[in-house]
Amino acid sequence: MEKLLIIDDDKGIQKQLKWSLSDYEAVLAGDRESAIAAVRRYEPKVVTLDLGLPPDEANATEGLAALQEILTIAPHTKVIVITGNDDRTNALKAISAGAYDFYQKPIDADVINVIIARAFSVSVIEEENRKMRQVAGNDIGIIGNSEAIDRLRMMVKRIAPTQITALLLGESGTGKEVTANAVHIASERSNKPFVAINCASIPENLLESELFGFEKGAFTGAHRATKGKIECAEGGTLFLDEIGDMPFSLQAKLLRFLQEKTIERLGGRQEINVDVRVVCATNQNLEQMVKDKTFREDLFYRVSEITLNIPPLRDRDEDVLILAQYFLQMYALEYKRNVKSFSEDGLSAIKAHKWPGNIRELQNKVKSSVIMTTGTQVTAFDLGFFDHTSTEFELSLNLRSVREKAESLAIQKAYALAEGNMSKAAELLGVTRPTLYSLIEKYDLTINET
Known part of the structure; x- marks a missing residue:
């Protein structure tokens, strides 16, 4: 039976509420001191509070002080303020101060039972949500507590300290970039840049310059030498999202970078050494694309040194x-x-x-x-x-x-x-x-x- 704390200096009201709310184990308190002691001892989820407490029964100062102290000790407690018909102003003050609801006398057993039941229901839901948040496992950004996510989190932590190139597979919206960032966070490169680029969102004629950069005069409008995403990720992690959409003509240049760890800017002749960890992702079937000759076989094996499958949300309990x-x-x-x-x-x-x-x-x-x-x-x-x-x-x-x-x-x-x-x-x-x-x-x- 749930404990319900009733705070009221009127013995008659105490008995009436206890009788009306017989579905709960009532704990009674008649002043602020005993009320706070009861909150500490019983940790009730729901409290009814009369604002007119001694030694200031005529006003609401003592009741409002009790409310503040209760919420300081137990901030998730649902406090229902019970007031007289002419005390709406103080009731609204109590709501502003954090009270869950207010009820005006005289006591109606049916109405007060509905209010109390709803308060307990809300308290249970909020408590469940807080527990969920505590077990979310958000240490590296991957949120969840299912078996599939525990397994993914374990694999991320195992590969993160290595230089192995990972391929993330999963449906659209499953969190491939979040997983790539988790690899970065768990690695020794976490204090260096994490740079992401979506190969499907950039036009084919611009993707090469976005990745590799360009020298001054390389094409019309190239007024100064500019670093590409690969150079911007120096010392950190480069995330190539939707790599299955990378133009076939550009795949050979990417393969050379992955093998040699060097690049040439567009329009340049100088080889530039880069130290970058690469993580790739796609929602396409790269093996089938290799068979269809739309994705290079040698690049496929280079980017998939290890493959992580990210489960869809429907399979995550x-x-x-x-x-x-x-x-x-x-x-x-x-x-x-x-x-x-x-x-x-x-x-x-x-x-x-x-x-x-x-x-x-x-x-x-x-x-x-x-x-x-x-x-x-x-x-x-x-x-x-x-x-x-x-x-x-x-x-x-x-x-x-x-x-x-x-x-x-x-x-x-x-x-x-x-x-x-x-x-x-x-x-x-x-x-x-x-x-x-x-x-x-x-x-x-x-x-x-x-």
Whole structure:
């Protein structure tokens, strides 16, 4: 049975709350000193707090001080402030100071039970997320705790101290650059540059100069000698992403660099010695490309001295939740949002999705959800998983209430589909932009326009 700390100097209120909340093991305290002692001893996940504590029952100073001290000792505790009907100002002060929620007397057993149950539920979810974050294994940047990721992390640490050329294989979005950077971080080259270049994103006529650099006058516009990516990585690590897309004509020059550790800039005649560790990656089948004569066989064997297979997110068990919480915390901090966890339907949606775009898709979903959410929890709706969002309304004969719920949901769904573009959301809803703003104001919706 979960422990619930009830802090109130009124014995009658203490008994009423204890009776109303009989599903929990109630611990009672009548002043700040005994309350703090109970927090230290029992470490309750949820606390109810009356602000009017002795010796200042008429005001909220003692209660607010108790709140601050509780959150200093146990910052994850859910404190529910219980106030009188005329004490809304102090209740809002308590919320600003970190209280989870507030409830106004008189006590209604059904309502207070719902609030307390929800507080315990949120506490459990947040605790699970914190545990996930602790076991994420983020020492070299590879986040996860699944067997497949443990094996990958072990292989990275084994090859990192060597000079062996590694080939990373995996679907798009699985984290090949993160893995390459992990090899760099775990090596003796970690204090030198990590330079990445995507062979597929640079036009064929520019890739050679990007890699090898060029001398002054090598071509029109070459006004001064310029180092290429290989030279910029001197002493460190060069990551060649999507090496399968490298032009066949350039593969021979890359092979010579890998074998001799020397380069010639475009338009130059001088050989330049370079000390660079090379890690390559692709989502293509290089062995088949060798058979098709679109990738050099000798280069294939040179870049694949050891091959690391990066598993897709769907094969990484609980890692999807660990990564989701990692991104949630990162973007909540970046965008200064008070988002702490995922709701139960949010977690369910994350676990059910197959993630064809892998980590990149998950990262983008969580990023947009942190911006979209209006509360402290990210829901399935915020993530854009509308199939996991309950849209059934309780049976009601009040047409105004039904219409308000339907319109609010439609506005939020359109806003999510429009990715924060208000004009596009208005178009989806078939209303003008001013009308949409009026509806948002009418229903007091929190919308963060992009």
